Amino acid sequence: MTPDMPQERVTWSGSLHQTFRLVPEPSKNLKPFLEADGLTPDELLRLLPYDRARAGGSERELPDPKRYRDGKQVYETIGLLYEDEGGRVRVTRLGAATRRFMNVINAPNAVILGRHAAYALAACQLRNPTGAGKKYDASMRVFPFAFIWRAMLALEGKLSSEELNRALMRVRDETDLARAIGLIRDSRVSGAPEAMGERVVETEPIEDRIIPWISMASFGWTLIQDKKGQDGTFYTIRPNAFEVVREASRIHHKHREFGSTAEYSEHVARWAGLPEDLR
DSSP states (O other): OOTTSOGGGTSOOSOOOOOOOOSSSOOTTHHHHHTOTTOOHHHHHTTSOOOGGGGTTOOOSSOOTHHHHHHHHHHHHTTSEEEOTTSOEEEOHHHHHHHHHTTTOOTTTHHHHHHHHHHHHTTOOSSSSSTTGGGSOTTOOOOHHHHHHHHHHHTTTEEEHHHHHHTGGGOOSHHHHHHHHHHHHHHHHHTOGGGGOOOSOOSSSHHHHHHHHHHHHTTTTTSEEOSTTTTSSEEEEOGGGHHHHHHHHTOOOOOOOOSSHHHHHHHHHHTTOOOOOOO
16 A cells, blocks of 8 residues: 555445435335336436435436435445446346335345345455445455454444444455454453544544445345444344354455446346246
């Protein structure tokens, strides 16, 4: 790493704005995205919920284009869809399966889809051809969701925002992950979170920058429980998803360079191992 290398390229990004939720209720923009196969970005944008707050108080007739870009970044990263070379949205088999589950999914049955999703998430890389993924340095050999799970499994099945922000978001490879887990464990004993290091994300509200990572690692909260309604401090692995997460976390993928977002997203979706839809 050279002294003048931008910090955001060697730490996990805190610039994600979109969260992903399936339970207890799907994100409002999820259905339009997953039903958008073959649409152009502008056509999809017209179907997205209008958010006047993000329009800056203007009289804009369409949602802010950020609504499309932010959603696309998250959904491409986890293998639900991508924008092809012709500028049209393409929904993967994992995206199509998620769409089919949307109307019936709940906390007790979420693990049915979550089992397939976990294997897909284990293949997700921090450095990838998506808009945000291209900004990372080549030294970043990180599988962020598998790393989050391995940390949680090593740390009593739970992880706090401070632990993610101060320790995990600095991880660049497997060796760093082991070191981060040790820092978190020591911090819990000492009660001194600052011992893990400085925060990667400083922009307020900090929690809004952390939640997108957990929402993806949980596949819309099907694998991990939101800390709201729990103790308010720790995100925890859902009891009925514990073995699923453990199994998926044991997969160690070889880090790859992908030629396109389509190649990357389809690669992730294939790892879900979904049966062929014969309807």
